[in-house]
Amino acid sequence: GAGVSQSPSNKVTEKGKDVELRCDPISGHTALYWYRQRLGQGLEFLIYFQGNSAPDKSGLPSDRFSAERTGESVSTLTIQRTQQEDSAVYLCASSWTGMAGANVLTFGAGSRLTVL
């Protein structure tokens, strides 16, 4: 597609339930990132996939969070046993790496998660 697509755009769930958020990156982009933005805060790095390399999971806040990526395409971020503090906008981004210069991340519109 022309841009990064995320679904659902909005998700309201009850505390303790599991949620899955999906990201379709730009075709041909080898790198995929997940960030989140909690209310009034900045963009918090969660996880980064680059080709066939092991993902950088250093930003995942707890073991309730996990993410997978199928090849160089779709990624799913899963949050198990959601807590109220997980409420945030979850942003996915992709980029084409391997060229000189700053890799420019292209972001999706985000998935707004509200945990009641």
Added chain:
Amino acid sequence: DQQVKQNSPSLSVQEGRISILNCDYTNSMFDYFLWYKKYPAEGPTFLISISSIKDKNEDGRFTVFLNKSAKHLSLHIVPSQPGDSAVYFCAARENTDKLIFGTGTRLQVFP
């Protein structure tokens, strides 16, 4: 530990004047710096970047200045327009492709 800091949460500027958004960082290994702009209910969009080997990069109304000794960069917008009203994020990269973002500055340009 916040490696990229934007200490001003908000800024209000009159249309036509200059907007200056500031960003400080702590990691001297950052090799690229980027500015992103975010409108409500949309993802951030790339605005301008600068390599650590340069001290200035200009693109139309937008100029980014880098002071490595002070670990400080700034984004200048001149002249400011009402459509520039958004949240601006500073980001930095350390030798990998992962970007570390600041907390953002909300810019409001009023007529």
